[in-house]
Amino acid sequence: MYSFKNDYSEGAHPRILDKLIETNLIQQPGYGEDEYAKEAKAIIKRKIANELASVYFLSGGTQTNLLVLSFLLRVHEAVISAKTGHIYANETGAIEATGHKVISIDTINGKLTPDDIIKTLNEHALAPHVVKPRIVYISNSTEIGTIYTLLELQALYGCCQENHLLLYLDGARLGHALTAANNDLSLSDLGKYCDVFYIGGTKNGALLGEAVIFNKPELAMDFEYAVKQKGALLAKGRVLSVQFLELFKDNLYFQLAQKANSYAMQIAKAIKEKGYSFLTDSTTNQLFPILPKSLIQVLSQKYQFYIWKEIDHDYAAIRLITSWATEEEQVVNFIDDLKTFR
């Protein structure tokens, strides 16, 4: 059995493990004060073209989301998210557990638009009987594989700024978004057109780790207290910083994402050629093909993946995910098995 279930089935990229070994016995201050953190933060700030930014390394996506949102929201404030948004659908009420409502919005493609925001604000006008929207949460790539264009991001950020809202971008799969064929966003756009975002490591080559970036340092003031309070401050912060140092000291982070996308697009092409359609218009490493159940049955003999959604009596959508660690041979096999199905 080979798994296309997710992009965290393996450990870390070998270069990361090598770097952990190389630095292993060098004494360092604890709690994120290590020299690797300083170095990695400097590199990231350079790459996003925002030297004033504040960067922190955290362990996972849910942890990052709940920390950022609970830190920035006051008691009566809420966050707006697509219904497919990770904070709404997949985090066991993590945001609500910090005391804040997640206002959910139906979308076609997992993306929010200025119109969605304006409509939501209008629906929350009856102060003080409703929560006060304060943050807009988006993911790029989204949880269903789609990506934001530069124009879309700029429009959304503009809308946020006009309405006293903060824009927070969940970049659990930011590498995959920025290396998609149809992408026109760069890291430096992220440093400009949102208030806070994070660069996901866990799903793109790291053992664990996300780098959260506050583009406006005043928003980050005292954030380290919150990190400690929520149990997210690692004694050996080096575990995270060394990995980001290795991923960003050259282009490794994007190479890995590019590879994952490439495998996904090969599979997508084969699926299309076979005449099947997709639930979502993904251009990244998550695919949601709608396949005959008989084919799904055949594939599930050799491959692991999620059955995503019942479509009708004969068809269902599945989720296929590739990663930096996906084996080319398995991609070829999968495509072959697809082609030979009749």
Added chain:
Amino acid sequence: MYSFKNDYSEGAHPRILDKLIETNLIQQPGYGEDEYAKEAKAIIKRKIANELASVYFLSGGTQTNLLVLSFLLRVHEAVISAKTGHIYANETGAIEATGHKVISIDTINGKLTPDDIIKTLNEHALAPHVVKPRIVYISNSTEIGTIYTLLELQALYGCCQENHLLLYLDGARLGHALTAANNDLSLSDLGKYCDVFYIGGTKNGALLGEAVIFNKPELAMDFEYAVKQKGALLAKGRVLSVQFLELFKDNLYFQLAQKANSYAMQIAKAIKEKGYSFLTDSTTNQLFPILPKSLIQVLSQKYQFYIWKEIDHDYAAIRLITSWATEEEQVVNFIDDLKTFR
């Protein structure tokens, strides 16, 4: 400069890194469902002689404490801790942030007794105007290096059971406690004489990781939801389980702690021989010697450590910590520097 500041200045024990490399590319289910987790949990349950226990791997001590306590406490319930307890003194209000008061108790040696508990219960009799004590939190070894004897633990647990209280033991440095010269507790006693405890990995050889054990599985029912909700469920749970597998598959965990203690005791012996006293009666890897400020000044030229407490005009207490990674040569140097001071 050599650091005796803490026991997390280095990375992981080399055997752990080797194991991470060895298992790195083997596909595994995410979120703690990997085969290494199953194996490591089985070993731990065997070693604590409690096959019914529920074991979870988490990333750090504060995370573990806040997860266990917030999961077990109802809204109006509180936890009792020594004033020196990590949850009271060093976790940025992590427990209060989950909604619960930490009732603090002055102690001489960082340890709680049945008398402390009874007194606290009496002081919280005026229901419903006061919180209801429900959990007793202790650390072994304590934050000031002392340890509990079997009799002390049994007495405390008996008191808890008689008073409808749960006993939770923070084992961030449990290895050091169980390998202290004056220790008479075993892992299997821990599996018996408390309700929940954790075995600390971060401060004893792991990159990161704590193994929390619910001795009564009914207390752990649904705990995985809480782990996810608080951002503590690693996508690549293997990062934690592989380390515990390596630490516990033989006696590595205790060998490492034993080594740290041994270095500390060598230093302690030299300090005593020099005629200095200690703030606390530590038999583990944390020492709190009271030294002339002139000596502290000399030592701080070559070694890093915390100035713990001003004693008087001429003396201060410092904190020295050794670990599995402490270099023998540096211990020898330190003792030499101590001896030659006049």
Added chain:
Amino acid sequence: MYSFKNDYSEGAHPRILDKLIETNLIQQPGYGEDEYAKEAKAIIKRKIANELASVYFLSGGTQTNLLVLSFLLRVHEAVISAKTGHIYANETGAIEATGHKVISIDTINGKLTPDDIIKTLNEHALAPHVVKPRIVYISNSTEIGTIYTLLELQALYGCCQENHLLLYLDGARLGHALTAANNDLSLSDLGKYCDVFYIGGTKNGALLGEAVIFNKPELAMDFEYAVKQKGALLAKGRVLSVQFLELFKDNLYFQLAQKANSYAMQIAKAIKEKGYSFLTDSTTNQLFPILPKSLIQVLSQKYQFYIWKEIDHDYAAIRLITSWATEEEQVVNFIDDLKTFR
């Protein structure tokens, strides 16, 4: 200007004020231990035919909802509500502020059905990545004036019991529900076919006050701690208990609700006769007629009410509410103004 905006525009029914005066200087224990509380609780338990129930008096609906739900839910558990439910739509995230997600469900008439519940459970199967539904929240009458029948309530409660869910009924306007023409529920059914419910006083004659009833006393164990902790334990608890004593010592509570319904039905009849329709099929004291904007314009010269919803270019729905204190003369005037509109 006369207000049909809500059912809390006036103070208390005169009999309640008289009773407050009569008992005013009699010394009583504080914090809900007064003799009036004992007496009022006994009467209520008799009327709901559940002598084992636990009764508490609280100040308002949002306070009651957040107290009951946060007390009964564990950290990872959630409550299911109609989208029109007060806890979802009108309480400024009060439930989320206590750490719990409100799972919202689209409904036609503001009521939940067993099918809704089963569907929601199925959508929350991916443990531990989603919250765990634990309580079903319903209102009777609903926020849009509709009511539950006995069969509907029994079916819902049966479904809850089969699925390890608690059923909680918000009775802010329970009096109006139980005195509606099409009602077949009695107070004693409430004492049987849900786990917790409350009888609303504020919207039916009291100055303030809601009586929350735990049908199963074990659910209420320690509830008084939570009441105090959330700032809901009045030093002079008599303020609440005296009012409920007066409302329930005879049939006053239902007489007042009946009167409010009667006025509403008179208005509804006139609206129907005029040929207008309604947004919801209300049989209680809240009406949502869809009227020509020109008529709304005319009415708003003399009466206050909410413009509820834009329907189209020419029509909008308004909300009209009557109460025990509504003046008959104003009802007559309103109907006249309606009839003479052309």
Added chain:
Amino acid sequence: MYSFKNDYSEGAHPRILDKLIETNLIQQPGYGEDEYAKEAKAIIKRKIANELASVYFLSGGTQTNLLVLSFLLRVHEAVISAKTGHIYANETGAIEATGHKVISIDTINGKLTPDDIIKTLNEHALAPHVVKPRIVYISNSTEIGTIYTLLELQALYGCCQENHLLLYLDGARLGHALTAANNDLSLSDLGKYCDVFYIGGTKNGALLGEAVIFNKPELAMDFEYAVKQKGALLAKGRVLSVQFLELFKDNLYFQLAQKANSYAMQIAKAIKEKGYSFLTDSTTNQLFPILPKSLIQVLSQKYQFYIWKEIDHDYAAIRLITSWATEEEQVVNFIDDLKTFR
């Protein structure tokens, strides 16, 4: 039996009930928007000589404390209180339940000094491992009957301002403080030398109600959302505003407190003349005399009061409280019974 147990054994001052009746059937907007609220707020702002202040009416002291503190504190911030402070000792962890640590300080007389504050700040220097003190909470009169002088309040406020701390004053018994014989503070000092304070109604003649005042309106921005969210926004806000209107439209509030103090001082004088001492140096309506247990035994045949503290084998301290409703005859009786004891 006559009760000296507290100052909330009776209902409201008759003038308040009269006013409730007088205004009872006049329609008013709900949720604190009634005209009585406007009027009462204007009067209060004039009396505290701060026209810019923001005033809100709430139901009780614990509710007020938790609302103000949770609204003003960010997640990692804490409040400093005397160990005798109501928020630390008597509110069932209400503040911690909103996520914030209450840092407690031992005091002799229930009052905090600039030295206490500076010491606490020094003890919380190890960021980010400790909470960040942000608010200083004091009570006037204190929970043990003592009061602050103008100089003390000014010194404390100065210290707060120098250290980026807010000063919040709990005035549950502010009337009693400001009418004490040794008082030199006025309402207008309160409007100047703290950031937020509240004027207690419940313990001084109101059925229920506290008026919270933000001296700096920017601190109160959006506070009404929090009031609603925590279940503290009464639909019939008039219940509170009418009472404060009556209490403050002339000098009634202070007359009532003055009367309570006067009774207490008569009793205190008799106790002193009898040769007994006091646990605290109260000049307000709470007395803590240390009496022979045999005398306590005698008194408890006719009067209710709290046994406050065991002193030794023969003596205990009791708490006696007088109020606006205390009957003069009972004070005379009590003094007689005291005098005739031998």
